[in-house]
Amino acid sequence: MTTAFVYVTDERGFELAAQSAISLIISQPGPADIHFFCYKFVPAVPDSLTHWVDSRHACLTIQDIHDPEAENHLTSGHVTTPSLLKLLAIERLIEKYDRVVYLDSDILVFEPLKLDVMDFQQFPVAAVIDMDLSRTGALRHSAWSTALGKAEIGNYFNSGFMIFLRENWKKHVFYNRYLAALDEHDVQCRYKLNCTSIDQCALNTTFENQWRHLPIGYNMQAGAKFTALWKTSAVRHYCGVRKFTPLMPFRSDGKEVSYFGRVVGSGPFRRAYRSLAFESLFRLNAARNRRAAAAMNRFLDAAQLGHAAQ
Numbered sequence: 001m002t003t004a005f006v007y008v009t010d011e012r013g014f015e016l017a018a019q020s021a022i023s024l025i026i027s028q029p030g031p032a033d034i035h036f037f038c039y040k041f042v043p044a045v046p047d048s049l050t051h052w053v054d055s056r057h058a059c060l061t062i063q064d065i066h067d068p069e070a071e072n073h074l075t076s077g078h079v080t081t082p083s084l085l086k087l088l089a090i091e092r093l094i095e096k097y098d099r100v101v102y103l104d105s106d107i108l109v110f111e112p113l114k115l116d117v118m119d120f121q122q123f124p125v126a127a128v129i130d131m132d133l134s135r136t137g138a139l140r141h142s143a144w145s146t147a148l149g150k151a152e153i154g155n156y157f158n159s160g161f162m163i164f165l166r167e168n169w170k171k172h173v174f175y176n177r178y179l180a181a182l183d184e185h186d187v188q189c190r191y192k193l194n195c196t197s198i199d200q201c202a203l204n205t206t207f208e209n210q211w212r213h214l215p216i217g218y219n220m221q222a223g224a225k226f227t228a229l230w231k232t233s234a235v236r237h238y239c240g241v242r243k244f245t246p247l248m249p250f251r252s253d254g255k256e257v258s259y260f261g262r263v264v265g266s267g268p269f270r271r272a273y274r275s276l277a278f279e280s281l282f283r284l285n286a287a288r289n290r291r292a293a294a295a296m297n298r299f300l301d302a303a304q305l306g307h308a309a310q
Contacts, residue, residue, distance in 0.1 A: 001098045001099065001115070001116050002033075002096075002097045002098045002099075003033065003097060003098065003099045003100070003101060003115055004033050004034075004035055004093050004096070004097040004099075004100045004101070005021070005024055005032055005033065005034045005035065005100075005101045005103060006034075006035050006037065006086075006089050006090065006093065006100060006101065006102045006103065007020070007021065007034070007035070007036050007037065007102075007103060007104075007105055008037045008039065008065060008082045008083070008085050008086055008089050008102075009036065009037070009038060009039065009082055009105050010038070010039045010040060010041060010080060010081070010082050011038075011040070011041035011043070013080075013082070013105045014036075014038070014041075014043050016105045016106060016243060016245065017036065017105035018045075018049060019244075019245065019260075019263050019264065020103060020104075020105055020106070020107050020108060020109070021034050021036075021060070022049075022052075022263045022266050023107075023108045023109045023110070023259070023263050024103070024109045025053065025056050025058050025266075026262060026263065026266060027109045027110055027111055027112060027113075027234075028109075028112055028113065029112055031056065031057040031058050031059065032056075032058045032059070033058070033059045033061075033097075034058065034059065034060050034061070035061045035062075035063070035089070035093065036060070036061070036062045036063075037063060037064070037065035037082075037085065037088075037089045037092075038062060038063070038064055038065065039064070039065055039066070039081065039082040039085065040064075040066075042062075042064070043062060045060070045062070052266055065082075065085050065088060065089060065092075066085075067085060067088050069179055070084045070085055070088060070178075070179060070182060071084060071085070073182050073183075073185070073186060073198060074186070074198075075198060075199075076196045077196040078196075078239070078240065078241070079196060079197055079198060079199060079200075083199040084182065084198070084199050086102055086159065086162075086199060086203070087174070087175055087178045087203065087206070088175065089102070090102060090164050091171070091172075091174075091175045094164055094166050094169045094171075095166065095169075095171065097166060098165070098166050098167075099115055099163055099164065099165060099166070100163075100164045100166075101113070101115070101161075101162070101163050101164075102159075102161070102162045102163075102164070103160070103161055104159075104160035104161070104237065104239070106160075106237065106238040106239060106243045106244065107160060107161060107219075107235060107236065107237050107238070108235070108236045108238070108244050108256070108259065108260070108263070109234065109235050110233070110234055110235070110236065110255075110259060111234035112234075113218070113234065113235075115163065118163070120163075120165045120168060120212050121212060122168060123165070123168060123210055123211055123212040124164060124165055124168040124169050124170070124174065124207065124210060124211075125162055125163065125164050125165070125207050125210070125211045125212070126162070126163045126165075126211065126212035126213070126214045127157035127158065127159065127161065127162045127163070127211055127212075127213075127214055127219070128157060128158055128161060128213070128214045128215075128216050128218050128219035128220075128221075129156065129157055129158065129213070129216065129303050130156050130157060130158040130200070130221070131158065131216075131220075131221040131223045131224055131296070131299065131300075131303075132158075132221070132223055132239075133223060133295065133296065133299060156191060156204050157200075157203075157204060157207075157211055157213075158200065158219055158221060158237070158239075159199060159200040159203045159204075160219055160221070160237045160239060161214075161218060161219040161235055161237060162203075163214070174206055174207070177205075177206045178202055178203065178205075178206040181201075181202035181203075181205035181206050182198065182202045184202075184205065185198050185201055185202050185205075189201050190205065191204060215304075216229065216233070216300060216303055216304060217229065217232065217233040217234050217235065218233075218234060218235050219235055219237050220233035220235060220236050220237060221237045221239050222236075222237065222238050222239050222240050222242070223239075223240075223296060224296050224300060225251070226285070226286040226289045226290070226292065226293040226296075227293050227296050227297050227300065228297075229300060230253075231253070231255065236256070244256065244260060245260065247260060247278065249277075249278060249281045250281045250282060250284070250285040251282070251285070252278050252282065253278065253279055253282040253283075254275035254276060254278055254279030254282070255275075255279075256278075257274070257275040257278045257279075258275040261275075
């Protein structure tokens with residue numbers, strides 16, 4: 001089975017994406033084939049990073065990406081124009097690989113992804129439900145967003161980590177559908193009020209009822225930071241304002257600090273960190289946030305029940 005891992009980034013996000021890619025290479029048992037799609041810049045890849053990637057028998061390919069039709073849509077907040085080009089990157093690679101995995105730049109991968117044992121059934125894409133329970137992230141169906149309506153849990157996925165399957169892909173069909181969904185979103189979002197996540201909503205429209213639910217540990221989003229599942233997940237997604245770097249007291253736990261030390265020590269960003277002090281402060285903050293964590297735990301419990309029933 002052949003697999004490609006994909007990042008789409010602009011110049012500002014490249015270092016973060018490079019560190020994410022290092023975590024991916026460290027965590028996987030075999031060589032990783034990684035593709036950077038760069039929007040309006042050509043990165044200067046440090047020689048130390050290139051040599052390290054070669055030493056791990058990994059492959060790093062860099063190419064530009066551009067589509068005026070997708071780019072001609074307004075973005076806001078943390079969503080930038082390169083986010084609109086995710087599916088174009090998939091479209092370019094999907095016929096060359098059995099699976100194509102897209103990752104946002106603010107993701108750390110801690111464990112093997114075990115893609116070869118996944119059952120996609122008839123679906124072209126697999127993803128994890130979105131975990132944003134904030135006022136701005138709440139869906140139009142409030143029962144869904146608060147995890148009270150368990151039958152509705154899981155109808156909307158987070159686009160930060162997605163796995164695409166070649167044999168279930170429809171060349172041009174999905175991408176054209178996505179472009180139409182972007183146009184629709186300019187008029188009204190079918191999912192959210194005061195929406196700022198145009199790319200994610202357009203992708204959900206494109207693959208509505210055509211996506212496979214991944215176990216939530218494949219994209220544990222930062223809203224679940226103070227839950228037990230954050231500690232054990234294979235993939236952490238630091239969505240929002242705060243990323244996995246710089247490390248922050250009260251926000252970075254010992255596992256993150258220790259692992260990030262390995263990441264930056266493997267590339268051109270050599271530093272050393274002590275994890276014990278960070279872990280103590282993180283636990284203190286977790287105790288302060290136990291009420292919010294309880295709400296998220298109820299949501300995650302409902303989500304896991306929904307996944308098990310799929």
